[in-house]
Amino acid sequence: GAVVSQHPSRVICKSGTSVKIECRSLDFQATTMFWYRQFPKKSLMLMATSNEGSKATYEQGVEKDKFLINHASLTLSTLTVTSAHPEDSSFYICSAPGQGHEQYFGPGTRLTVT
């Protein structure tokens, strides 16, 4: 099946710094990708829809200036957490839809802000 990768898998950063997370579709093209956030023992919450060639669409309550999304190509979307704070610590997961109904999820990125 199709594969979605994320990099890095884990990152620790200091408060006030910015962190970039990459999401790649390895063997298929994705004009749309989705970014989710997951707190421990909680469900996945959709943050935004990343659109190749246009601005991302953010869900209600998600700060677009805080979570910058760039869909640089048909196989790459990046999420940058700007001026990170400890409350931004979370598990970030991306997904990309396939040709049918399926969605392929990345392995996730664990962000810890100290």
Next chain:
Amino acid sequence: GESVGLHLPTLSVQEGDNSIINCAYSNSASDYFIWYKQESGKGPQFIIDIRSNMDKRQGQRVTVLLNKTVKHLSLQIAATQPGDSAVYFCAERAGGFQKLVFGTGTRLLVSP
């Protein structure tokens, strides 16, 4: 047994038992439903899906049932194995949109 508390609901079963995990969805316009399995520290893994024009779909050891009247979805796992231990999420998709809305999740614990 099943318990609901501040954390994820947990279903504990013995190896070989059949497991039933339930999910209530919210949007009557949703036309596609998926069950995902998530192991600790990993992304969700597709298990089985069902479209809204069906009420049952079977896979290998898994069956999904859809009751649109009460907006209820269930996942049945036959002959549950220790490797099935994980958190299971249902997800729904509203017609015409690709984005998914996830349910709260259930932790399945399988004892050998």
